[in-house]
Amino acid sequence: MAAIRDNLQAIRERIERATAAAGRSAGSVRLLAVSKTHAPPKILEAWQAGQRAFGENYVQEAIAKMDALARSTGTSDPIEWHLIGPLQSNKTRLAAERFDWVHSLEREKIARRLSEQRPAGLPPLQVLIQVNCSGEASKSGLAPPDVPALARGVAQLPRLRLRGLMAIPEPTPDTSLQRKRFRSMRELHERLRGEGLALDTLSIGMSEDFEAAIAEGSTMVRIGTAIFGAREVEKSAA
Ligand SMILES: *Cc1c(COP(=O)(O)O)cnc(C)c1O
Numbered sequence: 001m002a003a004i005r006d007n008l009q010a011i012r013e014r015i016e017r018a019t020a021a022a023g024r025s026a027g028s029v030r031l032l033a034v035s036k037t038h039a040p041p042k043i044l045e046a047w048q049a050g051q052r053a054f055g056e057n058y059v060q061e062a063i064a065k066m067d068a069l070a071r072s073t074g075t076s077d078p079i080e081w082h083l084i085g086p087l088q089s090n091k092t093r094l095a096a097e098r099f100d101w102v103h104s105l106e107r108e109k110i111a112r113r114l115s116e117q118r119p120a121g122l123p124p125l126q127v128l129i130q131v132n133c134s135g136e137a138s139k140s141g142l143a144p145p146d147v148p149a150l151a152r153g154v155a156q157l158p159r160l161r162l163r164g165l166m167a168i169p170e171p172t173p174d175t176s177l178q179r180k181r182f183r184s185m186r187e188l189h190e191r192l193r194g195e196g197l198a199l200d201t202l203s204i205g206m207s208e209d210f211e212a213a214i215a216e217g218s219t220m221v222r223i224g225t226a227i228f229g230a231r232e233v234e235k236s237a238a
Helices: 004-021 040-048 059-073 089-098 108-117 144-155 175-194 210-215
Strands: 030-034 053-056 080-083 101-105 125-131 160-167 201-203 220-223
Touching: 004 030, 004 040, 004 210, 040 059, 053 059, 059 080, 059 089, 089 108, 101 108, 101 160, 108 125, 108 144, 108 160, 125 144, 144 160, 144 175, 160 175, 175 201, 175 210, 201 220, 210 220
Parallel strands: 030 053, 030 220, 053 080, 080 101, 101 125, 125 160, 160 201
Antiparallel strands: none
């Protein structure tokens, strides 16, 4: 397997090319490195290659890595940690205390808890609503018609800052279907902006489909395998 540094460089170049091909401005798509199941030395390797934003799926696994990495990286240029996996209500306090972003909001009750539990000394927690853009093919995320009501509610919470939407469409090699799913997300995002919500983030696109996502307006791609290689067996619970 190529070194993580080389993989990161290759992904950055592909992001730049896809961004330019879509006629979008350079730097308008952020790269989130998804490090779930990968050990701290691999994350450190990516950090040494300049990567600063990392995504994790499981709260406890992430916190162990945060602690290990804080010792290696120091605190002057901290890692930005994103929770991208499902969040259960018994983990909201840890999530509110330790993460910078949560991408997987789909219930108002969880949002209220995160807002109440976000420590006063930290900036507001940056949040995205996870949308099910594949209908029955996917179980995670909120059905699109239910998103505007949750978005309005979340936007009122004092310790959260609603930044936009996240989705994980069903995997498919059919690029026109990928584009169709991502386009529906962009349209929903625009609709919410049209209602006056100050959203700026569309978290769509993974290793196998990020170019289609960028073509449809992604502002943040979440990439694991193409940076770190195949994952170890995934744990089942957050
Ligand atoms: C695992 C995961 C990713 C990364 O997937 P790859 O196909 O390895 O790039 C992105 N987003 C979420 C929510 C994930 O769970």
